[in-house]
Amino acid sequence: MIILIFFLAHWFLSLFFQTFFLHRYASHKMFTTNIFFERTFYIMTYVFQGSSFLNPRAYAIMHREHHAYSDTEKDPHSPHFFTDVFQMMWHTVLSYRDHIKRLKEPEERFKGNYPEWKFLDYIGSSIVSRLIFGGLYIAFYVQFATAWWMFLLIPIHFMMGPIHGAIVNWCGHKYGYANFDNNDKSKNTTPFDFLMLGELFQNNHHKRPNNANFGAKWFEIDPVYPVMKLMHWARIIRLRKAYL
Template identity: 75%
Template sequence: MIILIFFLAHWFLSLFFQTFYLHRYASHKMYSTHIIYERIFHALTFICQGSSFLNPRAYAIMHREHHAYSDTEKDPHSPHFFTDVFQMMWRTAQSYKLYEKRLKEPDAQFRGNYPEWHLVDYWGSTYGSRIFFILAYTAFYIAFATHWWMFLLLPIHFVMGPLHGAIVNWCGHKYGYSNFDNGDKSKNSIPLDFLMLGELFQNNHHKRPNHSNFAAKWYEFDPVYPVMKMMHWMRIIKLRKPIMG
């Protein structure tokens, strides 16, 4: 039971900060917040993603490219140019590394207005940091696992961030239904997206990239949006008024 709780906590906390901070804030600026809260969210993203920490600057640049070139040859991770999800993940990782290590500069339209914390961003991307978290996860499993099969969950902890991205990018542009004609292949995979915290409403999101609520129809539910509304009410964040379109 302890291992299951730990796994689910890591899954959803890592995913929450990926969608709430990296996606909705770093990439789209769907809300504004004080620098103190920004630093707290940044640190929590590092802690919760752990060994698979994703640099907010690199993430934001690639995601903006994804929107600009959705499902074309210039899309950094469209599933329609790869034979399987592993090839897509490998190509995505290569593109990500170029921005993370600043070996490539993005086009002007994708630059700026993303959070940077050089100390955390540097340390979170080092082998030392990633190995530390991997050893910590392994030690936890050694201490609390009660069956051998539980150790099969460990590799998921190691690559949690990229795994979430792969599920969203592959499934969200291949499987499901469409509410809007966006000129791409984006899909809404399921109407109640709890497992991926709203990220699989890709068709809605590509139609309305400024909207903090990824759900669009009455039968759809984005579980992160009520949390953001509560944080807005508590004045932790200020939700941006979306541009209609």
């Protein structure tokens, strides 16, 4: 039971800060906040993504490229140019690495307006940090696992962020239905996206990329949007007025 709680907590907390901080804030600036809360969200993203921490600058640039070139050869992670999800993930890793090491100069329109914290970016992307988090995951399982099969979950902890991204990019552009014709292959994989906290409403999101609510129809529930509304009410963040 403890292992299940730990796994689900890591899954959803990592995913929440990926969609809330990296996607909706760093990539799209769907809300504003002060430097204190921005740094707080930065730290929480690092802690909960752990060994799979994703650099906000690199994430934002790649995501903006994805929107600009959705499902074309210039899309950094369209599933329609790879035979399987693992090839797509590897290509995404290589593109991400180029942005981390600044080996690739992004187009001017993709630059800027994303949070940067050089110290935490360096720590979070270091091998040492990733190994420490990996060691902590293993130690937790050694202490609390009650069956051998539980240890099979450990690799998911190691790669939590990229796994979330792969699910969204693969399924969200291959399976489901479309509310809008976006001139790409984006789909809404499910009408109630609890497992991926709204990220699988890709068709809606590509139609309205700066809308904080990824649901479009009355029955499409984006679990993160009410949380953002609550944070807006509490003055932790300020949602852009068009999307209140």
